Amino acid sequence: MDSELPALLVLGPPMVFNLFQSHYSHKYRFLNFFSSHLPLPQFLQTQHAHPTSVRAILCNPRQPVTADVIRSLPSLGIVATTTVGADHIDTAECRRRGIQVVTLGSQFAPDVADMAVALLIDVMFKISAGDRFAKKSIHFKPWSFPSGSKLGGKRVGIIGLGRIGGEVAKRLEAFDCIIMYHSRNKNPSVSYTFYSNVVDLASNSDVLVLCCPLTEQTKYIVNKEVMLALGKGGIIVNVGRGALIDEKELVQCLMKGEIRGAGLDVFENEPNVPKELFSLDNVVLSPHAGAITLDCFMDACEHVAKSFDAFFSS
Amino acid sequence: MGSISILLVGKVLPYLEQELDKRYNLFRAIDPSQRAAVLRDHASSIRAVVASSSGGPDAALIEALPKLEIVSSFSVGVDRIDLQKCKEKGVRVTNTPDVLTDEVADLTIGLILAVLRRICECDRYVRSGNWKKGDYKLTTKFSGKTLGILGLGRIGAAVAKRAEGFDCSICYYSRNEKPDSKYKYYPSVVELASNCDVLVVACPLTPETHHIINREVINALGPKGVLINIGRGKHVDEPELVSALLEGRLGGAGLDVFEKEPHVPEELFGLENVVLLPHVGSATVETRTAMADLVLDNLEAHFLGKPLLTPLV
Numbered sequence: 001m002d003s004e005l006p007a008l009l010v011l012g013p014p015m016v017f018n019l020f021q022s023h024y025s026h027k028y029r030f031l032n033f034f035s036s037h038l039p040l041p042q043f044l045q046t047q048h049a050h051p052t053s054v055r056a057i058l059c060n061p062r063q064p065v066t067a068d069v070i071r072s073l074p075s076l077g078i079v080a081t082t083t084v085g086a087d088h089i090d091t092a093e094c095r096r097r098g099i100q101v102v103t104l105g106s107q108f109a110p111d112v113a114d115m116a117v118a119l120l121i122d123v124m125f126k127i128s129a130g131d132r133f134a135k136k137s138i139h140f141k142p143w144s145f146p147s148g149s150k151l152g153g154k155r156v157g158i159i160g161l162g163r164i165g166g167e168v169a170k171r172l173e174a175f176d177c178i179i180m181y182h183s184r185n186k187n188p189s190v191s192y193t194f195y196s197n198v199v200d201l202a203s204n205s206d207v208l209v210l211c212c213p214l215t216e217q218t219k220y221i222v223n224k225e226v227m228l229a230l231g232k233g234g235i236i237v238n239v240g241r242g243a244l245i246d247e248k249e250l251v252q253c254l255m256k257g258e259i260r261g262a263g264l265d266v267f268e269n270e271p272n273v274p275k276e277l278f279s280l281d282n283v284v285l286s287p288h289a290g291a292i293t294l295d296c297f298m299d300a301c302e303h304v305a306k307s308f309d310a311f312f313s314s
Numbered sequence: 315m316g317s318i319s320i321l322l323v324g325k326v327l328p329y330l331e332q333e334l335d336k337r338y339n340l341f342r343a344i345d346p347s348q349r350a351a352v353l354r355d356h357a358s359s360i361r362a363v364v365a366s367s368s369g370g371p372d373a374a375l376i377e378a379l380p381k382l383e384i385v386s387s388f389s390v391g392v393d394r395i396d397l398q399k400c401k402e403k404g405v406r407v408t409n410t411p412d413v414l415t416d417e418v419a420d421l422t423i424g425l426i427l428a429v430l431r432r433i434c435e436c437d438r439y440v441r442s443g444n445w446k447k448g449d450y451k452l453t454t455k456f457s458g459k460t461l462g463i464l465g466l467g468r469i470g471a472a473v474a475k476r477a478e479g480f481d482c483s484i485c486y487y488s489r490n491e492k493p494d495s496k497y498k499y500y501p502s503v504v505e506l507a508s509n510c511d512v513l514v515v516a517c518p519l520t521p522e523t524h525h526i527i528n529r530e531v532i533n534a535l536g537p538k539g540v541l542i543n544i545g546r547g548k549h550v551d552e553p554e555l556v557s558a559l560l561e562g563r564l565g566g567a568g569l570d571v572f573e574k575e576p577h578v579p580e581e582l583f584g585l586e587n588v589v590l591l592p593h594v595g596s597a598t599v600e601t602r603t604a605m606a607d608l609v610l611d612n613l614e615a616h617f618l619g620k621p622l623l624t625p626l627v
Contacts, residue, residue: 110481125421128428130590132434175416176416289450289453297452
């Protein structure tokens, strides 16, 4: 019977929710708050769910878990988000009430790293442009140069050598790239060359890959100065956050040929993308899909389910 | 050297054609219809033929050139050249190995990622404005998958090395098992296809490997399997491939080569699980220039009586 299953209040909803619901509908009674316009107490009434019956929340940044939400649920004990960040959760209030906050770890680092390499090779070898070209007509004309450039020997500057940056480095080393990086702190356990200054990193790189989180310090970390230092042969790949790059400047640099090309999975104002990029062959655009693989989603679901299991059985 | 006559029978980088023109007495028969006229006037003086992946001397042409000493190919694949005839007639043959290995391997990984992660489709999705309506769908992770390599030569090995950086498992099929290899060997292509997620065709085209990817192999690869062809179009039974993709018996394909280039099967244009490239293969300026230099250097060495740099025959 539905009422015997533990209630799970769902906010957001998380992108993985359809998958989660299809796999775990036998374990929870889902209260889909994300599709209601009512305030939480009224919503719970319509679901015949007493506020004290709600001990768990599943959420994502689309719908914040505010102090109000928390206070409406006196028995709340666990809040799980399908993201690494918890900015959308009032973690201070959770701490005060002893509510466990569960975030994702680095399950999706390989997928995001794969995306970074995919974008880089695509820009280097014009794969998407080639696919567009080949699918235009039943007889393709000679493909005009200049075209690609092999990865071997290219100097790749990684901005943010965390889990994702580390996975990118590992993959590109297999292509004989030379890895360098900029991070808040030098990492003594890696042998890659560290640059404390991003402009210096860019001056010495052929490729910049952005893998760091967005903070006050990293906003626009790639600005006009950095792009000019990277130079006309340089390529930028962004799998971090759109606002790591001064997007207006990036568009100008791409259109004027101040940099060679860019592979972008993230943008300043998603899902809006500067239209000027749509006519360029030296950019590859992706709809923030770095972690949107079935494997990744399944891992995220399992991680969350395990956390709930542990909570409900304790 | 300006008086040495050379015949060009395949499409090559403009730089190469220009250099050949500068250094030699260059004749062209890239279009087969030009052949008769060139042979009529110059057959008895031609000492070298420059070939490429788009055209090479068959037995008839070799027979028609009594002074032919060397065929230098602007490619690593020599399926367009009648090697047996060259051997019989004592004609040397050179190709361009190694210089393009890295590029082709890089491109192969790029193609795999483009298919599995739907990179080209994602790019289309953004450019068309569809992202405003909703997120793109779930795609398939590449890292950790099993890669099957058909032909563990230079290119196959380079692909394997890169795939290991993605924690992929590697298996292969070759004419003969390689005792020094750490990868798992399968004695047949069907078994290889049955046991991998992505199958890469990286072997030379010979009569034995013609249509080596047939219906049986494609079915073994299956509805979740992906075929990547960076070899020659004739490695694959193209009509079978097309019907398998249309019917969903094969999960996806990344193709840089086609049976009847530059003809591309139109039925594949609308498929989001298919990436098509106009035979870019070794298409970097650096590589193609290096290949061109290798052709020129081999010819020069030959005419100076020095050892050939990259002889096949």
